[in-house]
Amino acid sequence: MHALNPCRIALAGAGLIGQAHLQALQSLPQAVLAAIVDPSAKAKAQAEALKVPHFDELADLLESGLADGVVLATPNQLHYAQALQCLQAGIPALLEKPLTPTVAEGEALLAAQQRHPTPLLVGHHRAHSAIVQLAAQVVKSGTLGRLVAFQGSAAFYKPAQYFVDGAWRTQKGGGPITLNMIHEVHTMRTLMGEVRAVQAMAANAVRGFEVEDTVVINLEFVSGALGSFVLSDTAASPKSWEQTAQENKSYPSYADEDCYHLMGTLGSLSVPSMKLKTYSTTNAERGWWTAFDESVVSLTRTDPILAQMQHFIAVVTKQAEPLVTLADGLANVRVTEAIAQAVQSRTAVLLA
Numbered sequence: 001m002h003a004l005n006p007c008r009i010a011l012a013g014a015g016l017i018g019q020a021h022l023q024a025l026q027s028l029p030q031a032v033l034a035a036i037v038d039p040s041a042k043a044k045a046q047a048e049a050l051k052v053p054h055f056d057e058l059a060d061l062l063e064s065g066l067a068d069g070v071v072l073a074t075p076n077q078l079h080y081a082q083a084l085q086c087l088q089a090g091i092p093a094l095l096e097k098p099l100t101p102t103v104a105e106g107e108a109l110l111a112a113q114q115r116h117p118t119p120l121l122v123g124h125h126r127a128h129s130a131i132v133q134l135a136a137q138v139v140k141s142g143t144l145g146r147l148v149a150f151q152g153s154a155a156f157y158k159p160a161q162y163f164v165d166g167a168w169r170t171q172k173g174g175g176p177i178t179l180n181m182i183h184e185v186h187t188m189r190t191l192m193g194e195v196r197a198v199q200a201m202a203a204n205a206v207r208g209f210e211v212e213d214t215v216v217i218n219l220e221f222v223s224g225a226l227g228s229f230v231l232s233d234t235a236a237s238p239k240s241w242e243q244t245a246q247e248n249k250s251y252p253s254y255a256d257e258d259c260y261h262l263m264g265t266l267g268s269l270s271v272p273s274m275k276l277k278t279y280s281t282t283n284a285e286r287g288w289w290t291a292f293d294e295s296v297v298s299l300t301r302t303d304p305i306l307a308q309m310q311h312f313i314a315v316v317t318k319q320a321e322p323l324v325t326l327a328d329g330l331a332n333v334r335v336t337e338a339i340a341q342a343v344q345s346r347t348a349v350l351l352a
Helices: 016-026 041-050 058-064 076-089 103-115 130-141 160-165 181-192 304-316 326-345
Strands: 007-012 031-037 069-072 093-096 120-123 147-155 195-203 214-221 226-232 260-264 267-271 275-278 293-296
Touching: 007 016, 007 058, 007 304, 016 031, 016 069, 016 304, 031 041, 031 058, 058 069, 058 076, 069 076, 069 304, 076 093, 076 103, 076 120, 093 304, 103 326, 120 304, 120 326, 130 181, 130 260, 130 267, 147 181, 147 214, 181 195, 181 214, 181 226, 181 260, 181 326, 195 326, 214 326
Parallel strands: 007 031, 007 069, 069 093, 093 120, 147 226
Antiparallel strands: 147 260, 195 214, 214 226, 260 267, 267 275, 275 293
């Protein structure tokens, strides 16, 4: 596609994440905004201001023939039905995470794609992060030796207006396990491999919503490595990806903080600072009395939302296959659903 014939991308869902996708789309010359789909008066006004068509319903957009691809940035409960509509219409979609709120819906969507083979890119934008990709390269290189443990956190304070703007976030399917932990699961799977089992405890003591606000999680990976994770959207803490990665400029950033720590038999890596501490592989006497070699892995930060949009346009124009497939997105939902089950049962939940 070129400037004379740009790729036509429609936005369904003009909320918080929808605006991030829109900003990325508007910065790329190889694509144009085809329409906005959202029943709110605010979305209609935005469409008028941008001089693009507005639709209340996704079906009307798909029937119009105005879009080559659709970004589905709608509430989680709509993901299955709307992604299915795109599959049946043969229109590629960038489906915001989570793939679906439940494993059952995700499995049904994956089966539907086999009947209607249209590409869907699941919106795990950290898969497009230069930081995550570099950390994965460090692990793959063997620099850390055999991975044995992982520590992670996503601890931050969501303002009250966040819940006013989306009351569905206070209800089942709208809590941090579904909305936020899904990001962490994908990153952990990328760096540590598949998850075999989880244990978890949760609380909603601070806000008292139907959904959780704080969770502690233990994980066993297929490799034999173990992990622990703290998740809270009511913690006055900077230990989250958004506040440490310096990728999203709308968040204040704390360069001295990390939210992940990967530990292996030869060394450890803190992410996203990329501080590396290793023992020399030639030192047969390595141990806790031996000083580490300390370094920082060189990194050039990029905008993963922008990179994801560029990739989606390549998917729509048949120049690339989705980096995050439905099967990959479903694997993430399996882990988050297992975490929720572990919270309820207070027992370990096996995945593999």
